[in-house]
Amino acid sequence: MSESSNRPPISLSPGQWSFTRWNTIGQLEALEVHHPLFQATIFLQGAHLAHFAPQDQMEWLWLSDTARFEPGRPIRGGVPICWPWFGDPARNPPEVRKRIHSDAAHGxxxxxxxxxxxxxxxxxxxxxxxxxxxxxxxADVWTGHALALLTFSFSVRGCQLALTTTNLDSNPMAFSQALHTYFSTADISRTRVLGLGTSNYIDALNDWEYCTQDGPVYFEGETDRIYESGEPLTIVTPAGSRKLTAVGSDSTVVWNPGPDKAARLSDFPDTAWKTMLCVETANAAGDYRVLNEGQSHTLGVFIGRT
Known part of the structure; x- marks a missing residue:
């Protein structure tokens, strides 16, 4: 799925890095990339991409103005990694749910x-x-043994995330997951998502009822849907558009908290729902995956220019 140059990047040790530097932001360690063609920031906690922008462009991702960078505290915005389960444990399929020993959402x-x-x-x-x-x-929160490997690829054309899960246990492993990407917009009421027309979706705000999308996705308040689609998408905002190309996914989550839920969320300004949206590349609901011993699965997305 790579959109990068045919010439492979050179693997380097810390003393040899030309564009990548360690930094401490708040209480967390981060890698900051200052390349002539783009910039990015990744936190080691959560393997969390918090910032990406090509040269001379505005930020592509949304990060809360009140995000706190503290040990053990998920960062609000950027691209949180939901793994090895997505969403409310109780709403996961039985094969996934039986491994979870926690009420916490998103793994x-x-x-x-x-x-x-x-x-x-x-x-x-x-x-x-x-x-x-x-x-x-x-073991106190989840039963299993797995290796998650997340590779970020940055170029002037965009950024790519590839999350590979390998089951290291002798028993089959069922899991759900998502690349929970937050995007910026100047005005959510003038924002739409293209590519999900005619797709079936679960409406989490209407007792998980199945519905069918008709045309573009618009936002008229709180939105929380799991679409049965892994097709390429385009996010259109007043400032322009972004194309999302997924691999290893047959489900897409579209989320905006709306005004009421925004007021209840942690690290989230009350009016921030007007300037963000989440379009998440996922293996959620019926699209959960099962790996036998030694098997791997890669969930990925390329976020690029249109």
């Missing part, structure tokens, strides 16, 4: 430290890989 990957595996740089691209070994250390 534990977004609030724990990941390990830096590699930084690869070239004149056109930077790739950064981080891993999470979900072993017996997480």
């Amino acid at each position: 534990f990957a977004r609030s724990v430290l990941w390990k830096l595996e590699d930084v690869r740089e070239s004149a056109h691209e930077v790739e950064i890989s981080l891993s999470l070994d979900a072993n017996e250390d997480f």
Whole structure:
């Protein structure tokens, strides 16, 4: 799915990095990329992409003005990693739910430290890989043993995330997940998502009733839907548009909290719902995945110019 140059980036050790630097933001360690063609910021906690912008362009992602960068606290905005379950545990399929020993939504990957595996740089691209070994250390919240490897690829054309899960357990592993991407918009009422017309979806605000989309997705208040589609999408905002191309996904989550829920959310200004939306590349609801011992699955998205 790569949209990058044919020339592979060169793997380098920290002393040799040309564009990538360590920084401490709040109480968290982060990798900041300052490339002549683009900029990006990744936190080790949650393998969380918080910032991406090509040269001379405005920020592509939305990050809350009140986000707090503290150990164990998920970051509001950017691209949180929901893994190894998505959403409310009780709303997951039985095969996924039986592994979960927590009431917390969206799994534990977004609030724990990941390990830096590699930084690869070239004149056109930077790739950064981080891993999470979900072993017996997480037995109090989840049953299983799996390796999550997340690779970010940045170029002037856009950014790509590829999350590969490998089952290291002897038993089959069922899981759900999402790349919970927050996008900026100047006005949610003049924003729409193209590519989901005629798709079936679950309306989480209407007792999980099945509905069918008719044309573009518009936002008229709180929106929380799981679409049965992994087709390419276009997000149109007053400032322009972005194209999303997914792999390993047959479900897409579209979310905006609206005014009432925004007032209840942590680290979320009351009026911020007017300037953001989430379009999430997912394996959610009936699109959950099962891996036998040693098997892997990659969920990915390329966010690019249209």
